Amino acid sequence: MPTVLLRGKDGKACLTDFRYVIRGDQSLEKAAILGKGLGQQNKRKALDKTDSHGGGHDGREQRRMVSKLLEEFDVEEQPSTLLETRFPNIKVIESGVKQLKSEEHCVLTEDGSQYIYKQLCLCAGAKPKLVCEGNPYVVGIRDTDSAQEFQKQLTTAKRIMIIGNGGIALELVYEIEGCEVIWAIKDKAIGNTFFDAGAAEFLTSELITEKLEAKIAHKRTRYTTEGRKKEARTTAKASNVGSALGPDWHEGLNLKGTKEFSHKIHIENMCEIKKIYLQEEFINLKKESLILPSDNKSVKTIDKEMWPVYVELTNEKIYGCDLIVSATGVTPNVEPFVLGNNFNLGQDGGLEVDDHMHTSLPDIYAAGDICTASWQPSPVWQQMRLWTQARQMGWYAAKCMAADHLGEPIDMDFSFELFAHVTKFFNYKVVLLGKYNAQDLGSDHELMLRCTKGQEYVKVVMQNGRMMGAVLIGETDLEETFENLILNQMDLSSYGEDLLDPNIDIEDYFD
Ligand SMILES: Cc1cc2nc3c(=O)[nH]c(=O)nc-3n(C[C@H](O)[C@H](O)[C@H](O)COP(=O)(O)OP(=O)(O)OC[C@H]3O[C@@H](n4cnc5c(N)ncnc54)[C@H](O)[C@@H]3O)c2cc1C
Numbered sequence: 441m442p443t444v445l446l447r448g449k450d451g452k453a454c455l456t457d458f459r460y461v462i463r464g465d466q467s468l469e470k471a472a473i474l475g476k477g478l479g480q481q482n483k484r485k486a487l488d489k490t491d492s493h494g495g496g497h498d499g500r501e502q503r504r505m506v507s508k509l510l511e512e513f514d515v516e517e518q519p520s521t522l523l524e525t526r527f528p529n530i531k532v533i534e535s536g537v538k539q540l541k542s543e544e545h546c547v548l549t550e551d552g553s554q555y556i557y558k559q560l561c562l563c564a565g566a567k568p569k570l571v572c573e574g575n576p577y578v579v580g581i582r583d584t585d586s587a588q589e590f591q592k593q594l595t596t597a598k599r600i601m602i603i604g605n606g607g608i609a610l611e612l613v614y615e616i617e618g619c620e621v622i623w624a625i626k627d628k629a630i631g632n633t634f635f636d637a638g639a640a641e642f643l644t645s646e647l648i649t650e651k652l653e654a655k656i657a658h659k660r661t662r663y664t665t666e667g668r669k670k671e672a673r674t675t676a677k678a679s680n681v682g683s684a685l686g687p688d689w690h691e692g693l694n695l696k697g698t699k700e701f702s703h704k705i706h707i708e709n710m711c712e713i714k715k716i717y718l719q720e721e722f723i724n725l726k727k728e729s730l731i732l733p734s735d736n737k738s739v740k741t742i743d744k745e746m747w748p749v750y751v752e753l754t755n756e757k758i759y760g761c762d763l764i765v766s767a768t769g770v771t772p773n774v775e776p777f778v779l780g781n782n783f784n785l786g787q788d789g790g791l792e793v794d795d796h797m798h799t800s801l802p803d804i805y806a807a808g809d810i811c812t813a814s815w816q817p818s819p820v821w822q823q824m825r826l827w828t829q830a831r832q833m834g835w836y837a838a839k840c841m842a843a844d845h846l847g848e849p850i851d852m853d854f855s856f857e858l859f860a861h862v863t864k865f866f867n868y869k870v871v872l873l874g875k876y877n878a879q880d881l882g883s884d885h886e887l888m889l890r891c892t893k894g895q896e897y898v899k900v901v902m903q904n905g906r907m908m909g910a911v912l913i914g915e916t917d918l919e920e921t922f923e924n925l926i927l928n929q930m931d932l933s934s935y936g937e938d939l940l941d942p943n944i945d946i947e948d949y950f951d
Pocket residue numbers: 474475476477478535536537538563564565566581582583607608675676678679681682683684685686687688689773776807808809810825826827828829830863
C-alpha cells in the first residue's frame with residue numbers, strides 16, 4: 441500500500457483540509473498537413489507546456505512563463521490567406537479529405553480534387569465518444585458548432601444530466617448556471633482523469649461553498665466564437681467536426697439555463713447509464729407500475745415532473761431531464777484514412793506512431809489526438825489527448841519530416857521527457873506533472889500531501905526516494921522546482937517530510 445503523508449500549509453499534519461506553423465522550409469513544399477486544429481483556433485487563452493525552442497510562435501502571442509516548461513499565452517486565429525501570405529510555401533486547401541490512397545501517395549478531397557504528396561502528416565484530431573449515440577437528447581461537445589448547439593439547448597433547460605468524469609464534465613459543472621445538473625460518474629470521486637480522491641475532495645467542497653457564487657467575479661477575459669464558428673463550417677465537412685475546443689472554450693458562451701439559481705449540482709457516483717427512455721416510453725413504463733423489462737426490478741423515480749427524456753442509472757435511480765451531455769472521452773478520427781490502408785492502430789483506435797511520429801505506412805506521419813504514441817515512453821511521460829501534446833507532436837512531427845526528407849538524424853523532442861499540463865478547474869490553477877496519479881507505478885510508491893482547504897492541494901508521488909509525479913492545485917509556486925526534481929531524478933530520501941514543509945523554502949533548498 442502506498443504511504444500517505446498529510447500536512448496543512450501551516451506545517452501541521454492534517455486530514456482536512458498551447459498554433460503550429462510549419463516554418464518556411466522550402467524542402468517541405470510537398471509535405472501535406474491534413475487537419476487544421478491547433479493553428480486555427482480563435483483568439484483564446486491557452487495554458488500550455490511548450491518546448492524551449494518556441495516553434496511556431498510569432499509576435500502576436502503574449503507569453504507568460506509559468507515555469508521553465510509550462511507557459512501561458514494567448515493565441516489569435518488568423519484567416520488562412522494570411523498564413524499563405526506570411527509563409528509562401530504553405531498552400532491551404534479548404535476541403536475535407538474523403539479518401540487516402542497511401543500506395544499511390546494521393547489524397548482525394550470532397551471538392552473532387554486529388555493531391556499527390558511526398559510526405560503526409562495526418563492531424564485530423566478525434567471525435568467525442570458518445571454514450572447512446574444517435575439518441576436526439578444526447579449531445580457531445582467538441583467544436584464551436586457543438587458547443588453553440590449545447591448553449592442553445594441549455595437556454596430552455598431546467599435540468600440536464602452530465603455523464604463522464606473528465607475534463608469537459610469538470611468544466612461544465614462549474615460553468616453552468618440556472619440549471620439543475622445531475623452529474624453521473626463511474627467513480628467514487630470527481631475528475632478521475634485528472635485527480636485522485638483527495639484532490640477531488642478539495643475541489644468538491646468548492647461546489648458547495650460560496651466560492652462558486654463568487655466565481656463570476658473571477659472569470660477570465662471573454663472572447664467571441666463567431667470567427668471560429670465560420671471556420672468550423674467551411675473546413676471540416678468530411679467529418680462534420682471542426683477543431684477541438686481548447687482552454688477557456690466556454691468563455692463567450694452563456695451557459696445558463698432557465699432557472700434563477702446559480703448552481704444546483706447533484707452527484708451520482710459509482711454508476712453508469714443503463715437505459716434512456718423517451719417521455720412516451722417512460723409513461724408506458726409507469727403504466728406497468730415501474731417494473732423495468734430489463735431486470736424486473738422496481739425502480740425509484742426521483743420526481744413527479746414530466747421530462748422529455750429519462751435516464752435509468754445502474755444504481756437503479758431514474759432521472760428525468762431535458763438533455764444528456766455525454767462527456768465520455770474521445771475516439772481518434774481515423775475513418776477516412778484507414779479505409780483501404782493497412783495502418784497499425786493502437787488499442788485506443790489511434791494511428792500508431794513511432795518515436796519519429798511516423799505511422800506504420802511509408803511517408804505518412806501523424807500528430808495530435810488522431811495518433812497513439814507507440815514508442816517506449818520516458819518513465820514520467822504518458823499520452824493524453826490534450827492541446828498541449830497535440831501542439832508538441834505537431835511541432836516535432838514537422839521536424840521529423842524535414843529530417844527524414846534530408847536524411848538527417850533527429851533526437852526525440854525534450855517535451856516528451858516529462859508529462860506536464862497546466863489548466864484551470866473550478867477557478868484553481870491545476871498543474872499535473874509526470875506520473876501525477878501514480879500511473880503504472882504499482883503499489884510500491886509513496887504519496888505526500890499538503891492541503892489547506894480553499895487555498896492549495898499539493899501531492900507528490902515518490903518511488904525509491906525519487907519524485908515521479910505531482911499534482912499542484914492553487915498558487916503553490918512549486919511547479920518549477922518539482923519539474924526539475926522529477927526530470928533529474930535526484931534521490932530525495934534524506935529530505936523525507938521536509939519536502940513539503942511550508943516553512944522550508946524548497947526552491948532555495950534545491951538551487
Ligand atoms: C471542450 C473541450 C475543451 C478542451 N480543453 C482543453 C484544455 O483546456 N487544455 C488542453 O490541453 N486540451 C483541451 N482539450 C483537448 C484539445 O482541444 C485537443 O486535444 C486538441 O485540440 C487536439 O488537437 P488536434 O490538432 O489533434 O485535433 P483538432 O483540434 O480536433 O483538429 C483536427 C482538425 O482536423 C480537421 N479534420 C477532421 N477530419 C478531417 C478530414 N477528413 N479532412 C480534413 N480535415 C479534417 C478538423 O476539422 C479539425 O480542424 C479540450 C477539448 C474539448 C473538446
